[in-house]
Amino acid sequence: MRELTFENVTVRFGSRRRGTVAVDDVSLRVPAGQVVGLVGESGSGKSTLARAAVGLAPLASGRISPAPHERHVQMVFQDPYSALDPRMSVGESIAEAGRRAVDVAGLLELVGLPGDRAGDRPHLLSGGQRQRVALARALAGDPEVIIADEITSALDVSIQGAVLNVVRELQRRMNLTMLFISHNLAVVRYVSDIVAVMKDGRIVEYGPVDEVLGDPRHEYTRELLAAVPRPAH
Known part of the structure; x- marks a missing residue:
């Protein structure tokens, strides 16, 4: 902190x-x-x-x-549709942001999404779900x-x-x-x-x-x- x-x-x-x-x-x-x-x-x-x-x-x-x-410091941006790489799964995007091994399913559940959504591509998610993933991605960086x-x-x-x-x-x-x-x-x-x-x-x-x-x-x-x-x- x-x-x-x-x-x-x-x-x-x-x-x-x-x-x-x-x-x-x-x-x-x-x-x-x-x-x-x-x-x-x-x-x-x-x-x-x-x-x-x-x-x-x-x-x-x-x-x-x-x-x-x-x-x-980690930042979550305004536009949830451009924040995630469409070629990567949700889990890959979150894991990429981590400085060490990341519990992807745990982070998804922390932001209110089922852990099994890790394999989904961003186009399968709503705007609100994408913004939750963006939050999980920010947390993966272990920010203060x-x-x-x-x-x-x-x-x-x-x-x-x-x-x-x-x-x-x-x-x-x-x-x-x-x-x-x-x-x-x-x-x-x-x-x-x-x-x-x-x-x-x-x-x-x-x-x-x-x-x-x-x-x-x-x-x-x-x-x-x-x-x-x-x-x-």
Whole structure:
């Protein structure tokens, strides 16, 4: 169990003079064994920050710990249909991600799938099942930190809740450190201990989820809350 920290992280695409700053001097702490929900609109820099944590977006400046090359951080991506190699069975994809011998059936059962699905190809699985396999694949790497990047946004509403329940149960059972990225405040409230609000590449608010979403201090957080659909009466 280990915390994830971003210290003055900047990610820039293009040249210094003509490039775009996607992440601007961000400092963020994900405490060990807790879930930090990172929320913001599309283009706010959330996914770029996540990709930087696993070495997929180069830093212009700053520091991330654990460093991406240490392989202590695993990421689950948004699109369950492109996350798995269609030429490999489910079991092969999970085993490939392990740093040592992997109990594939045990990992599948841990994410709520029968162990005998290990021989299936990805095309036989639904989106929700694929995302569970992606979770199992991330766990096969024996990570200390998991980053989940909009992992339910591509799924049907009817199965989003089931996947979120798996995520929450896994985190609690394994005491995982997790950065959970979403544009959906209801989802963030459900799974997170702490929430960080990101706007234009910067963190504008950070604190316990009930405190931030119950009494937000920043105008942008209030705007996000106001945009949440209200149930019809």
